[in-house]
Amino acid sequence: MALRMSSLFVRTQKEDPVGAEVASHRLLHRAGYIRRSAPGIYTWLPLGLKVLSKIEAIVRDEMARAGSQEVHFPSLLPADPYKASGRWEAYGSDIFTLTDRKDNDYLLAPTHEEVFTLLVKDLYSSYKDLPLSIYQIQTKYRDEARPRAGLLRGREFIMKDAYSFDIDDAGLDASYEAMRVAYLRTFARLGLPCLPIKATPGAMGGAGTEEFIYPSEVGEDTFVRSPGGYAANVEAVTSIVPDPIPFDDAPAAHVEDTPDTPTIETLVAAANANHPRPDREWTAADTLKNVVCAVTHPDGTREIVVIGLPGDREVDLDRAAGTGALGIGEVEIEPATEADLAAHPELVKGYIGPGLSPETQVLGLEGTSGLRFLLDPRVVDGTRWITGANEPGKHVFDLVAGRDFVADGTIEAAQVMVGDPAPDGSGPLELARGVEIGQIFKLGRRYAEALDLKVLDANGKATTVTMGSYGIGVTRIMACIAEEYHDGDSLVWPQHLAPADVHIIAAGKGSDIGEAAEALTADLEAAGVTVLLDDRVKVSPGFKFADAELIGIPTVIVVGRGLADGTVELRNRLTGEQQEIAVAEVVATTVERVRAAYARADAAGDAAVSGTAPAPADLAAV
Ligand code: ATP
Numbered sequence: 001m002a003l004r005m006s007s008l009f010v011r012t013q014k015e016d017p018v019g020a021e022v023a024s025h026r027l028l029h030r031a032g033y034i035r036r037s038a039p040g041i042y043t044w045l046p047l048g049l050k051v052l053s054k055i056e057a058i059v060r061d062e063m064a065r066a067g068s069q070e071v072h073f074p075s076l077l078p079a080d081p082y083k084a085s086g087r088w089e090a091y092g093s094d095i096f097t098l099t100d101r102k103d104n105d106y107l108l109a110p111t112h113e114e115v116f117t118l119l120v121k122d123l124y125s126s127y128k129d130l131p132l133s134i135y136q137i138q139t140k141y142r143d144e145a146r147p148r149a150g151l152l153r154g155r156e157f158i159m160k161d162a163y164s165f166d167i168d169d170a171g172l173d174a175s176y177e178a179m180r181v182a183y184l185r186t187f188a189r190l191g192l193p194c195l196p197i198k199a200t201p202g203a204m205g206g207a208g209t210e211e212f213i214y215p216s217e218v219g220e221d222t223f224v225r226s227p228g229g230y231a232a233n234v235e236a237v238t239s240i241v242p243d244p245i246p247f248d249d250a251p252a253a254h255v256e257d258t259p260d261t262p263t264i265e266t267l268v269a270a271a272n273a274n275h276p277r278p279d280r281e282w283t284a285a286d287t288l289k290n291v292v293c294a295v296t297h298p299d300g301t302r303e304i305v306v307i308g309l310p311g312d313r314e315v316d317l318d319r320a321a322g323t324g325a326l327g328i329g330e331v332e333i334e335p336a337t338e339a340d341l342a343a344h345p346e347l348v349k350g351y352i353g354p355g356l357s358p359e360t361q362v363l364g365l366e367g368t369s370g371l372r373f374l375l376d377p378r379v380v381d382g383t384r385w386i387t388g389a390n391e392p393g394k395h396v397f398d399l400v401a402g403r404d405f406v407a408d409g410t411i412e413a414a415q416v417m418v419g420d421p422a423p424d425g426s427g428p429l430e431l432a433r434g435v436e437i438g439q440i441f442k443l444g445r446r447y448a449e450a451l452d453l454k455v456l457d458a459n460g461k462a463t464t465v466t467m468g469s470y471g472i473g474v475t476r477i478m479a480c481i482a483e484e485y486h487d488g489d490s491l492v493w494p495q496h497l498a499p500a501d502v503h504i505i506a507a508g509k510g511s512d513i514g515e516a517a518e519a520l521t522a523d524l525e526a527a528g529v530t531v532l533l534d535d536r537v538k539v540s541p542g543f544k545f546a547d548a549e550l551i552g553i554p555t556v557i558v559v560g561r562g563l564a565d566g567t568v569e570l571r572n573r574l575t576g577e578q579q580e581i582a583v584a585e586v587v588a589t590t591v592e593r594v595r596a597a598y599a600r601a602d603a604a605g606d607a608a609v610s611g612t613a614p615a616p617a618d619l620a621a622v
């Protein structure tokens, strides 16, 4: 059945929504796709649901192709499984929690690993049942600290979440790869440019993980990329570690007076003025900066850790927390407080160093402070440093790593800088922004262990299952598509995702115009093309055109004055083309265009896997 503007439940808006920061939020609101209900919570109107269901159909199709079966869980779940996995605590105030009348804890699920694990445990008991891949498309709840940008970061949003269950690591690798392919296909079919980037496991724990990023200025994620195709989350970048340097001939370390040099800048200036190097100026990169941090472990214990890094870099606490070097699970890290420092008088603020020799060292391998000392990986054996001498106003020069001091380990805690080399040698890194539209995860056995999901293996031995979890932000994707496909003032959907295939405007008062528009609608619908017909009688053509612009269906047919000469106007908003076309031809031409657009989207999916995804503009062209 054609949609009719005369009865469609929609009111386009002249005003932008309050707090609109990004085009997708503004335009989806103005075109009558969504209405805000509460911060980060939206109501879906008929046009919005049409596009959403087209997106979901593509996601479903690709999940089926990857061998995943659809199930559906409640959003409202008992807290116990989440308590068993530790996430009730780990998510903290990010989850919406509630209690029932019997005082039992419940939550509105932020994601469903636990209950998927329990469902499989409930029904399956043998390796013969595996591998298994199941998914749902379902509403998730997260009490995001900063809901923003309409559908981009909601507190209620729709996610596709899939889970794989395998008996061994090789099985998990295969399941993960199948999902990776499904994701590349899905995003290509949706006409969204996307970049799989290396990520760090974060709160979920587990082995390998990649995020799929839609590169865009509106995104909140910063990532790095190289000209040679390396792309990674800043947290996941690994530094290139130089070879150790022989230090047999290196001069002995010596302590120098460096009064009033509590910062790297003042230290470098004082070193150049009073202790110049013969060959070149000292720079911040010659100094070893030792930063005291407080780490909170998942069990609540607080540990003071000192991180040593070249003085030309800042500490990036997110990177430090994401590396796993600080401890297992979700650790929090923050700069040490005055009180923390007061508890360690051997750490002299502004003049902290590892110590003068392995025998007397303050930091590292149970030095006198007893604190863990972790070094940037670039501080390899043989490198020579200016660093604090653990006395006010004094620094030590020519302190050689591996000779004078040793650490408890390394940590990737230094800020990644533009121009740093990509770890795979593919050139200098640049920073870019994007939106995370999906993520795939090798969870491993974490949830299966926590919830005791075991099956009997071929030898009849109970074996813990290994799992993967795979998310796609379905509503977030709709916002990204709107970001990618608009002309500033209005949406212009890719043909195959538009709420209807064709927007027909009856532009004029004559009953012949209305009748011709109706006939055209009937013919197109009979040929399988969906139509939004603007059949409103007391609405001016100008008003109808404005609404059509906002709604953003790319193929528009105007039935108007030309009818007297047997023509209508066929517009393509994606290419800007406009043509007068004989009424007798318009159905065949339109049907062909629309079918070609769907076929092109499917072909884009096939091409994505062979690594030749077309530019999104190609997909949009009708
Ligand atoms: P983010 O870092 O953006 O908060 P996340 O890594 O916490 O996302 P996941 O747990 O990986 O999100 O969820 C899977 C997918 O769900 C994400 O890749 C994203 O596309 C989508 N998603 C997550 N949070 C939101 C949200 N608040 N609003 C809309 N979509 C979201």
Ligand code: MG
Residues within 6 Å of the ligand: 211, 436, 438, 439
């Ligand atoms: Mg994620």
